[in-house]
Amino acid sequence: MSSLSKEKGISIQRAALIVSIAYGSVLFTSAAFQHYLFGTQVWDIGLFEQFSWLIGEGQIWTISSLRNIAPLQDHFSLLLLPIGFIYKLFPSTYTLIGLQSIALGSLPAVASCLAVSRRVNATLIWALVCAIVLSPYSFLVNRGDFHPDVLTVPLMVVAIFEATKNRRFRYYFCLIVTLFAKNAQALFGIGLCFYCFARGKYRRGLITFLISLIWWFLATHFSSAGGDHVAIRLEYLGDTKIEMLTTLLSRPWIVFSVASPSDILLYSLGLSLPFLALLRKPALACLLGATPVYFTNIISGSGIHRELNHHYSVAILAFLIAGCIDSLPSISVKATQVRKNLLIITLILSLAAFLGYSRTVYYQTRYFPRLPEARAFQSVVAGIGSGESVLTTASYAVHLAGRKRISQIEKDTYDSNWPFDVVILPSENALINVSGKLKKVRRTEIGLQMNQILGKAELLGMNCSQPNDYIRVCRKV
Known part of the structure; x- marks a missing residue:
């Protein structure tokens, strides 16, 4: 040159x-x-x-x-x-x-x-x-x-x-x-x-x-x-x-x-x-x-x-x-x-x-509609330590993966992993991605499964609550 x-x-x-x-x-x-x-x-x-x-x-x-x-x-x-x-x-x-x-x-x-x-x-x-x-x-x-x-x-x-x-x-x-x-x-x-x-x-x-x-x-x-x-x-x-x-x-x-x-x-x-x-x-x-x-x-x-x-x-x-x-x-x-x-x-x-x-276009159809839920979710997970075991959904698990024990309700093996320190799930009015479309949890099959899991958590003596409009949480007492 x-x-x-x-x-x-x-x-x-x-x-x-x-x-x-x-x-x-x-x-x-x-x-x-x-x-x-x-x-x-x-x-x-x-x-x-x-x-x-x-x-x-x-x-x-x-x-x-x-x-x-x-x-x-x-x-x-x-x-x-x-x-x-x-x-x-x-x-x-x-x-x-x-x-x-x-x-x-x-x-x-x-x-x-x-x-x-x-x-x-x-x-x-x-x-x-x-x-x-x-x-x-x-x-x-x-x-x-x-x-x-x-x-x-x-x-x-x-x-x-x-x-x-x-x-x-x-x-x-x-x-x-x-x-x-x-x-x-x-x-x-x-x-x-x-x-x-x-x-x-x-x-x-x-x-x-x-x-x-x-x-x-x-x-x-x-x-x-x-x-x-x-x-x-x-x-x-x-x-x-x-x-x-x-x-x-x-x-x-x-x-x-x-x-x-x-x-x-x-x-x-x-x-x-x-x-x-x-x-x-x-x-x-x-x-x-x-x-x-x-x-x-x-x-x-x-x-x-x-x-x-x-x-x-x-x-x-x-x-x-x-x-x-x-x-x-x-x-x-x-x-x-x-x-x-x-x-x-x-x-x-x-x-x-x-x-x-x-x-x-996915930002408009799949992501932005969940912004209120994302804010509510982050306010809750801030109180979950990395040493606590967690049961949650796949979309939440990716935000909580930095720990030793975490299970997804979509996997059949989660039932054998009880007890958990924390169960965190979306509320019935929250949105969930089903085959690329957002639906309210209460209108999906997995919504029924979530209710059953929360019922089991209460039977096991966990303290369950809904701290906001979008998130349901159960904690080990």
Whole structure:
């Protein structure tokens, strides 16, 4: 770079850092508000909060009351160890939301830094930043879920970028930390292997493949108590791995029994639409790298693999960003008007993707109506200590997961866990989400179950009351 280009590059990076800070703030605010209004679920943010609490309390091998396994037995996520330490210092669900928002929010700054090092034109860098910021996937996955592998997205992008460099430490550091997120991150490692092969880095690709394979077998062994997720989600293909492979090769159309072509198309568009105008032939290696994760999501019998508000596609997002970075140098030599047109096209496609997929209308239909209940709930839970055992609903449990014993009334096992120190349930006039629609508790089947639970609590000598219009509480005397 010339002196002038260096100064311009530094200016772009500083501006992108400001964008990242603003973007991360928006991500955190939207996710935190949704959580406050009962828009998050026990699976996964509630589970990982209890895991983090247990690790922070030095109870790493204690069985989680929400998952019935120890923290590391769930995908063997070694990243939970530092997360648990951070949670110990700042014990709140918002700590997890904040960490994830920082990771996703850093993507514009990371991408611009890497693009500047490739001498990409400033207009194209801003086009990529627009695509990242308006990607509905980042927005949705941060709102609806928490998972350690989402925290590693910036490291995935850096690992892909470093794969073709002669230096080794940064590449292998990013690869290993990324793998530590969970056992299934081996799919990202295998995809990275494909990328290395496509870029002519055969030795590095082979080493990456071996590291990923070793991690897969090691992590799967230590997380076997959590169940065989491959067998569960691909059981429609057969009972054994050989049967599954044989079925896929002999009857590939069977995949359409669990994922229709329209579902696959909508899923693919939601992920890729913001980046489409910036992808060129050099991006083929990145698209090849994304295939292990993409193919797994397509053939999965579980539809959540193809939902944009779940973490299963984070590696695909990383490869799409890296693919754009690989493509932009060849576009930078184009005429100024071509680059401006690409910025406009990218902005239009990104806005279309965001408006079509971001589900912002949910705030109006599912979340804002529960604001009075959320305020009432917070005034009550402030008096519940982390040492008290709790029985509650799934929508409340995610706010009370930072403790050793908590049970949900939606699970049949709660009845065997009596007695509890606290039973906290919504009142009959409070709202509850039933299949995406808000209904008053008294008009639902679970409302009858709540009344029975409160009756049992009173029979066991608990002191029951309704401190406000929305919450009913029973406490052990």
